[in-house]
Amino acid sequence: MEAAKFLDAKGFACPMPVVRTKKAMDGMAQGEVLEIHTTDKGSIKDMAAWAASTGNELVKQTEEDGVYKFWIEKA
Amino acid sequence: MIKSMASKEVAQKIFNKEELFILDVRNESDFIDWKIEGENFSYLNIPYFDLLDGVEGILDRIPKDREVLVVCAKEGSSVMVAEMLDEVGQNASYLSGGMKAWSEYLQPVKIADLEDGGELYQFVRIGKGCLSYMVLSKGEAAIVDATRMADVYMEFAKEKGAVIKHVFDTHLHADHISGGRKIAEAASGSYWLPPKDAEEVTFPYEKLTDGIEVTVGGTSIMIQALYSPGHTIGSTSFVIDSKYLLSGDILFIDSIGRPDLAGKAQDWVTDLRESLYKRYRKLSDELVVLPAHFMIIEELNDDGSVSEKLGTLFAENHGLNIENEEEFRRLVTENLPPQPNAYQEIREANMGKINPDLEQQREMEIGPNRCAVR
Missing domain, CATH: 3.60.15.10 (Ribonuclease Z/Hydroxyacylglutathione hydrolase-like)
Known part of the structure; x- marks a missing residue:
């Protein structure tokens, strides 16, 4: 998936993955995709819930070797 | 300055049937599934990620005259929200160690x-x-x-x-x-x-x-x-x-x-x-x-x-x-x-x-x- 921007939030505990995602998205244009990597298990639910709450679309989500990857499209 | 509250203190409030206002900043589904229960506790559940732009919008839903405890899964988000409340003049504590510590007490x-x-x-x-x-x-x-x-x-x-x-x-x-x-x-x-x-x-x-x-x-x-x-x-x-x-x-x-x-x-x-x-x-x-x-x-x-x-x-x-x-x-x-x-x-x-x-x-x-x- 083509991401306009990449955010490495590995090693950060809640709430930082979502806080940083929000900051990164604030500077992006509508339709652009942000790719985020985290290691905090809580971010699995929180990213999805944050996206739903803000109207941004979580287009893809995977897990590889303890790294959670998210692709969120800005609304 | 925000204060931390230990699980032991919360337990005492339950045993003593004291009042406590809990602002739980976890996901709605996690809150519905499992929360801190006390006979005279009251609750407001707003996920922390809905408060990133500020807490002004929820101040009228938080009682001024009661002790407010912010709760999350592991502590991090509750510290952030308690600090935000403190900045706008609302006293608040956070649960030390979050629900993780609460589960172990x-x-x-x-x-x-x-x-x-x-x-x-x-x-x-x-x-x-x-x-x-x-x-x-x-x-x-x-x-x-x-x-x-x-x-x-x-x-x-x-x-x-x-x-x-x-x-x-x-x-x-x-x-x-x-x-x-x-x-x-x-x-x-x-x-x-x-x-x-x-x-x-x-x-x-x-x-x-x-x-x-x-x-x-x-x-x-x-x-x-x-x-x-x-x-x-x-x-x-x-x-x-x-x-x-x-x-x-x-x-x-x-x-x-x-x-x-x-x-x-x-x-x-x-x-x-x-x-x-x-x-x-x-x-x-x-x-x-x-x-x-x-x-x-x-x-x-x-x-x-x-x-x-x-x-x-x-x-x-x-x-x-x-x-x-x-x-x-x-x-x-x-x-x-x-x-x-x-x-x-x-x-x-x-x-x-x-x-x-x-x-x-x-x-x-x-x-x-x-x-x-x-």
């Missing part, structure tokens, strides 16, 4: 003085509704249904100057990881399990069967095992000092055990009926029932303990008063509440088949215990 409550200077303590795991027990007598201790926070029991016994001789599990638990084996190993004591629940365990244990009697402190305190299957096929109760009935997950204060957590509801429902309606019926009404769980905060007595006379439960517990066997079968096999989180993995951990690390154990135990039906 154990409050020892003295149940009784026993013969010859002996003591019986109940350890209330208030965040998860688990109850465990310690019998102390003449420099010896026995523990029943220990949680995985093994250090708490070992420290407690040490403070009391007692050596842990026996560690029992009334059954193979499905809602929490037992600390029994760990404690027994550390104290060089015996670890007892009902053999019918332990067919697949990977470690040596003492066979806990009907009629076994163990003494604590020489001949002073007698613990008698009573086979009472139904929640599991091996479930065993204990009668201590002919006065206290440790009922495990068979009988609770306002509910009864569920027979389905090993996938055998239909097979075990007859055992459950027999244990509750025949075996327990033969016991003295004067026995004080001490279960392995509570479900709702109303089951706590004023001193924070969970106990009731067996005679009272026969009169008042709905699950003990269903005459029709078919109706009983339906109650305990149909429309059951959801199973405890990760219950199959927890059973495997308690059998020694898997060895999750501490972080994984915490993750597996998230949520309430859900071992009962009402």
